[in-house]
Amino acid sequence: MTFTACPARLSTAAAGFEAQFAARLHWSAETDGAIEERVASILEDVKSRGDTAVLEYTARFDGLDVSSLSALELTQSELKAAFDGLPDAQRAALQAAARRVRSYHEAQKKAGGESWSYRDEDGTLLGQKVTPLDRVGIYVPGGKAAYPSSVLMNAIPAHVAGVAEIIMVVPTPRGEKNPLVLAAAYVAGVSRAFTIGGAQAVAALAFGTATVPKVDKITGPGNAYVASAKKRVFGTVGIDMIAGPSEILVLADGSTPAEWVAMDLFSQAEHDELAQSILLCPDGAYIDEVQAAIDRLLPTMPRATIIAKSLNDRGALIHTRSMEEACSISNRIAPEHLEVSSSEPHRWEPLLKHAGAIFLGAYTSESLGDYCAGPNHVLPTSGTARFSSPLGVYDFQKRSSLIEVSQTGAQSLGLIAAELAYGEGLQAHARAAELRLDEVPPMRGAA
Template sequence: MKLRQLSTAAADFSNEFERLRHWSAETDAAIEGRVAEILADVRKRGDAAVLDYTARFDRVNADGVGALEIGQAELQAALASITPEQRDALQAAAKRVRAYHERQLQACGLSWSYRDEDGNLLGQKVTPVDRVGLYVPGGKAAYPSSVLMNAIPAHVAGVQEIIMVVPTPDGVRNPLVLAAAAVAGVHRVFTIGGAQAVAALAYGTATIPRVDKITGPGNAYVASAKKHVFGQVGIDMIAGPSEILVIADGTTPPDWVAMDLFSQAEHDELAQSILLSPDAAYLEAVHASMEKLLPSLPREAVIRASLEGRGALILTRSMEEACEISNAIAPEHLEISAAEPQRWEPLLRHAGAIFMGAYTSESLGDYCAGPNHVLPTSSTARFSSPLGVYDFQKRSSLIEVSEKGAQELGRIASVLAHGEGLQAHARAAELRLK
């Protein structure tokens, strides 16, 4: 395997490091143009356009969009049809995800108010979004875990209606995805996908209700469509390729770390897996493990392309320097594979999720640990956060000014409004002065 191996002590490390990090988030112009056409068509023709594109792209023909809706009875039937082991796993994961997001609600999702010395009431009212749209990939990839991670925090936040869209190429429906929708309490499910599904959710059709926010992963067409409709509706994020960065002190079995690096590389060829360590012998041991284990994996070709294209083993001068480099990368998934992870965690400022200790594989966070697996990519962890309850809520400021308060605040507002040349603003405040 031609895996990039770097050292922070090398004279050209900075240049090599920048080349490693580079990934263009620019969408192909042809995709942008096609997506714009699809969005405009769905906005104009509604259900008819959705049916046309579903027939063209997914090879599913239906008399109406209503025929593409999956009812609650079928969701429950899918839940009953999967193996007991799968059902137990879904329900256990859902329980943990719900418990985590209920704690999150208590921490950040509450309304509050207070009165100041003049009797003015000031505060914040938190209310849920009324209706959200959840995009779930279909076709090559099917992710029941994404159903749980998007729908459950929306439920905890108090969203009244969750609409799920999922493409079903050639009409093939994934029972595990439908079972996850049943467990997560999704209200309505439509078997449509692509940019046309995003358009239907954003603009509404005769059959599909318009939502207030769209969340969930998708391909380049879906990402482009979400970007286009932002403003008409809210979106969670524009996601780039998956990423994992491991900081290792050399105490974790090399096979474990090698497989953790594979776990993200297997998503697609553009995924990125990086290992940082001050122990050169350990880096070599992990590299040997990768060579040994890779041929045993079904997605060997994808993993190899990802690692050779964007992966790296980086020798650092110290664990402290490894933490500095991690902050520069701001990875989606960050593992501290060390004997004392709590020693290094305070040095880490930017990451979507931080996995601490040798036993904490990133894959546990993907499925069942509890925290959300929808995370910021492409260094956006510098300024954004994992999907959570707060993404399905909005805040309204509360202001109630007393008669006494209007005297003090009115004078301040009058001076500032006159300074801005907004006399009506000033007069509105002045009229309430005694």
């Protein structure tokens, strides 16, 4: 079978660039109305009928017909057996990746995840107490592919943060369990794991059932049903983000072998037909080389059909006037993954403000970040890197303010608080502060 992929060829110098650029970038985060309606029905059903509803949906969608939900729970011995049964090379790679991810997130915790306090001149203590969440749920996709890396990236920072219980859900259509996913759960310290997925798994985690414990927060990517369910249960539980299709943006100065860049574009395109791969480069001849490499390499890819559709529908090769302009356009896109494929990556990095993760230099392929570099691969998509961050230890912690006012401090702070409270018409607030003054004044506005 012959596959062709022709990403849109754009030029910033062309008169119609802005309209073409906007059309290529457009992706609606709005979920299909039928999906929203179906998800709402599933959530309500699981909330009211618990295990029974989860079992019915799992039988319907995943083809797993069992009599009790406990039959879909993976035991720790099963996770360890999966780990022990891996080929030596695969087991070593999994452990090495886990060590690097843990090391990075431990450094992240030390840098900003500790409690702190100080006393001011009147003896008042002010500070912040950082505590982990009690129980979190991690959703691991299991449809078109298996993602052991998602287990590491969600469970390890939760573990580092000090979360006491990590509940994993992963769909296993037709009962096909991926040993590497189970082994990753063992390595990452997952407490309990269930072979359920979809909106029903999100509902079980959010509301709790007789078998699945209720969690405080749900993290991890999934399909449109999972994204819709996470959006709907937000408020009952916390969530990390609503993830859209995967994205890669490559800023290239022409110094990297064209085959490397073509394969980097493939690396996101192979995820999903809706994934987006974009190249920004000031060298038109180099863009021609990348297109030629795409034509040459695409037929060798097992997921060529998905890659071709992604590149044809949403991909773009954009000829810019300069690397400076390329950086400016990158900031407008705010991509999930941003590769600076340049001989001088640190020259351009200061110009880049918005990205989920920035990969510096020709040897830093995005796939290294996906699996084993250390930083988290759960990243903001669809331009949300303008205001949000990668998943991290901080997502599994919460902060409580600490305030201990001394008797001396109450004299000055009480006057300030009372004055503002009276101004807002909240007499009880004002009086609570005034009663702690050494000389208590009459209450203003008393009946």
